[in-house]
Amino acid sequence: MEKPKKNIEVTRFLNTAIRDGVLNPQAIGQESLSRLRLHILIKEQSLTINLKAPNLSDNVFQRISRQLDVVKKFSQQTASITAENIQLSAKQIDQKIERLTEKDRELNEQIREIKSEVKKLSSRTANPDEYNKATTKLNNANKELSNNRNNIYSHRAMKLVLKEQERQQTKSVRRESVDQSPRRQSVSQVTSEPRQSVAQKLSTPIFST
Missing domain, CATH: 1.10.287 (Helix Hairpins)
Structure with a gap:
């Protein structure tokens, strides 16, 4: 299995895609998709911040806006890919x-x-x-x-x-801790016991010989 591409390579790949307005994620390789997704998320936020910078000329504002529209499209396109952790x-x-x-x-x-x-x-x-x-x-x-x-x-x-x-990781850890808590397990056991007793009653013959 090949190693993920270096950050500078992913940056160049993404910048070329933004310039052309078309992204082919598979072209960068399966092993680099999570890193590409991370770069897209960062680029989207970066352009959003840049767009709010003071004293931007109309031409620069329009150029950044067009780039942001393209990156937002890439973000939707790669939404199913889990980004690499920073x-x-x-x-x-x-x-x-x-x-x-x-x-x-x-x-x-x-x-x-x-x-x-x-x-x-x-x-x-x-x-x-x-x-x-x-x-x-x-x-x-x-x-x-x-x-x-x-x-x-x-x-x-x-x-x-x-x-x-970090917010998503904290949310995931909390969800796991709730699922594995003794209270959650005991509640699960309690709710399963009546089902067993009902099943036993139904399996017992109604008439005895």
């Missing part, structure tokens, strides 16, 4: 979010400085090569900021999915 704890996820948030602040500061530099180099007397280098640097910083923000959204989404998984 291995990180809520504390570990919070720590990761803190580090990403700190990086977000640092990137914003860098971008402000680069924008100031680009503005200075935009004059007619400035060196065109220096201006091009600065604008390339700004574009790269903006891309890194966007990726970092998406990473923050993904980890917030992961925390929501983890909370739901």
Whole structure:
């Protein structure tokens, strides 16, 4: 039996499916279906969080909305698949979010400085090569900021999915403990005894010879 695909492979598979608007779960392999289901749940929550971000342009809002509609369709399509459990704890996820948030602040500061530099180099007397280098640097910083923000959204989404998984596990444990409790068993025995006595009475001949 093959091992499940790595998370980065599942992410690429899902992103391609979202881009194409079509998901073929079997294409990723039977052993990776639970991991795919987990990624779909996280992606759905992540896009929902992203959609609520402030200052989104109309184009970005429409793009995220379309992606969310596609992922919701994938979620319905894979509803019968049990998702893989998240291995990180809520504390570990919070720590990761803190580090990403700190990086977000640092990137914003860098971008402000680069924008100031680009503005200075935009004059007619400035060196065109220096201006091009600065604008390339700004574009790269903006891309890194966007990726970092998406990473923050993904980890917030992961925390929501983890909370739901823990809720379902707690619910399942409670159900099992109720089913196995002495009170439940004794009630089951009591209700079964009259049935046995009735069965015995019915099996006894009514007339004796």
